[in-house]
Amino acid sequence: MPSTNDAPLLRLTGVTKAFGSQTALQPLDLSVARGDFLALLGPSGCGKTTLLRIIGGFLSPDKGTVEIDGRDITAIGPEHRPINMVFQGYGLFPHMTVRENVGYGLKIAGHARDKREPQVNAMLEMMHIATLADRLPGELSGGQQQRVALARALVMKPSVLLLDEPLAALDLQLRKSMQSELRNLHREIGGTFICVTHDQSEAIGLANRIAVMNAGRIVQEGTPEDIYKRPANTFVAGFIGDSNILPLMRRSGVCTLASNSIASDGPDAQVAMMVRPTDIQLSEIKPTADICVPGQVADIVFMGDHVKFVVVIETGDTLAVHRPHAECDTGWIGRGVPVFASWSRNDSHVLDRT
Amino acid sequence: MTARSLGWSIFGTLMVAFLVAPLVLVVAFSFGENPHATLPFGEPTLKWYRKLFAGDEFWNALYNSAVITLSVGLLSAVLGTAAAFGFVALGKRLSEAGVRLVSLPVMLPPLVLALALASAFSATRIPLGFGTVVPSHLVFTQPFVILVIYARLAAFDHALFDSARDLGASRAQIFLTITLPLIAPSLIGATLLAMAVSLDDFVITFFTIGGGMTFSTLIWGMLRTSLDPSINALGTLVLAATLGLSIVALKLTNYRG
Numbered sequence A: 001m002p003s004t005n006d007a008p009l010l011r012l013t014g015v016t017k018a019f020g021s022q023t024a025l026q027p028l029d030l031s032v033a034r035g036d037f038l039a040l041l042g043p044s045g046c047g048k049t050t051l052l053r054i055i056g057g058f059l060s061p062d063k064g065t066v067e068i069d070g071r072d073i074t075a076i077g078p079e080h081r082p083i084n085m086v087f088q089g090y091g092l093f094p095h096m097t098v099r100e101n102v103g104y105g106l107k108i109a110g111h112a113r114d115k116r117e118p119q120v121n122a123m124l125e126m127m128h129i130a131t132l133a134d135r136l137p138g139e140l141s142g143g144q145q146q147r148v149a150l151a152r153a154l155v156m157k158p159s160v161l162l163l164d165e166p167l168a169a170l171d172l173q174l175r176k177s178m179q180s181e182l183r184n185l186h187r188e189i190g191g192t193f194i195c196v197t198h199d200q201s202e203a204i205g206l207a208n209r210i211a212v213m214n215a216g217r218i219v220q221e222g223t224p225e226d227i228y229k230r231p232a233n234t235f236v237a238g239f240i241g242d243s244n245i246l247p248l249m250r251r252s253g254v255c256t257l258a259s260n261s262i263a264s265d266g267p268d269a270q271v272a273m274m275v276r277p278t279d280i281q282l283s284e285i286k287p288t289a290d291i292c293v294p295g296q297v298a299d300i301v302f303m304g305d306h307v308k309f310v311v312v313i314e315t316g317d318t319l320a321v322h323r324p325h326a327e328c329d330t331g332w333i334g335r336g337v338p339v340f341a342s343w344s345r346n347d348s349h350v351l352d353r354t
Numbered sequence B: 001m002t003a004r005s006l007g008w009s010i011f012g013t014l015m016v017a018f019l020v021a022p023l024v025l026v027v028a029f030s031f032g033e034n035p036h037a038t039l040p041f042g043e044p045t046l047k048w049y050r051k052l053f054a055g056d057e058f059w060n061a062l063y064n065s066a067v068i069t070l071s072v073g074l075l076s077a078v079l080g081t082a083a084a085f086g087f088v089a090l091g092k093r094l095s096e097a098g099v100r101l102v103s104l105p106v107m108l109p110p111l112v113l114a115l116a117l118a119s120a121f122s123a124t125r126i127p128l129g130f131g132t133v134v135p136s137h138l139v140f141t142q143p144f145v146i147l148v149i150y151a152r153l154a155a156f157d158h159a160l161f162d163s164a165r166d167l168g169a170s171r172a173q174i175f176l177t178i179t180l181p182l183i184a185p186s187l188i189g190a191t192l193l194a195m196a197v198s199l200d201d202f203v204i205t206f207f208t209i210g211g212g213m214t215f216s217t218l219i220w221g222m223l224r225t226s227l228d229p230s231i232n233a234l235g236t237l238v239l240a241a242t243l244g245l246s247i248v249a250l251k252l253t254n255y256r257g
């Protein structure tokens, strides 16, 4: 079947998986477009690896189908899927040199040495590991091993590259530089990447689409900006970036927070207002603002590039407020001082509680 | 050096001397002129080796020992590896119980094991010979291979096999290109150890071979008829073979302690 450009490259429909009595994936749909860099983001144990292994073919779903380019591959094993995976811990073959590791897939596919050597060499160059070609994996650093694992998968020119927590084993410095390198790599080769991570900053830094998972479900999917600015519920809001989540009741389309009445469409329910710490102002005298709550500064923490104020508001809730240093220097504000915390309706979201 | 550590050093040296002295004597007498294997050694000579090699008994025993040791080695390697794979596939709880069970024969007194085997063969009217010695040896040599290979397989990072599969390898290709090369040193080591133990065994061989002589039963036979140092010469040869196999084996399996 010829694939049009807007048909998804990879499509999962109604996929479920249970291990014994434990449900790892609830019925789940997912579409990935050609050229996407999708991050599967969620807390540990939410089913990310299970989902990735189903896509790779290492696990078969209890129900549902996996299609690639419109072709049902649910029953096809990983050795026959046009998909390659970089495993958590890399799984490099310890008895083979870097060159042999990278050439393994082509050798298994029956390419003669003189045919595969140029491809292997090009890939070693691209991953900046040409000088390590004759070393064994045991003689490489963590970052170098990861490059080998990436090269070994990419040399197969997979339709989809799967990465399971690719940066988790690296130290902070290396993680940052590998993050931008992965991004560049994705742009350069124009492939489709799916990456599992539990680190929201990694997901935002790497991917152009994020699927947030919780307890075996995809709870929201969209661009990093969508998910940051318009979280679908309190779980997503709490998981992506810093946020304040204030529990509210919605009655007849109105939520009440201290003396503010906030219009919000929807049925009567327990909801929550989410507002980012950077979107809150603090003032000495009552400002004119959409939403304004009196409170008291409980703590002031120097955070490097900003100052974090901890404010206990009238409702008893605690707000984190991030402000530039300059505001701290004006003198009026200090620990124990009464303040007004205010923000605009546009910067806050009324969310379903999860 | 403190007095205390000096004391321990002397004690250690004495212990080693006590353990090694009989072996040294066996070897030394085999090269001495004295026909009673007593002190003094007498002039150095190879005549006991010449005497040993002149008889048919030696060559028969060599043939039998070679057939038994090599068969036991080969079969231990193949069956032990297959068993180790089977145990790994059983999952942790079952496999640990299973590995403990197959190791039991190694801990049994050899005499009890020998009696059990001999009565089993006689009860089932299986004629004694190579066909009974070799399986009997397997009962206590195979556990070495199973234990070593099982430990090696259980320690493998499963991502290795997943990666190979991901890169297109079939089960057979994974075995040949990943598993086998990685277990090869351990496997050769464990096999040599099994062969050393087989070559060394007297009790079980004696009870299950029927007629025929191996090196170990030949030594026993010679002890009853003659006491000249050609026994020492044979003993020295067996010692060299066993030590050689064991040293290579321990090197390959990285045995420590």
Ligand SMILES: Nc1ncnc2c1ncn2[C@@H]1O[C@H](COP(=O)(O)OP(=O)(O)O)[C@@H](O)[C@H]1O
Residues within 6 Å of the ligand: A019, A022, A023, A024, A042, A043, A044, A045, A046, A047, A048, A049, A050, A051
């Ligand atoms: N092979 C397995 N056997 C039993 N339970 C499993 C297995 N793999 C995963 N699980 C369970 O399924 C859930 C999801 O696991 P996983 O996909 O590894 O989560 P994540 O990668 O998001 O941390 C977890 O509760 C985990 O305990």
Ligand SMILES: [Mg+2]
Residues within 6 Å of the ligand: A048, A049, A165
């Ligand atoms: Mg995981």
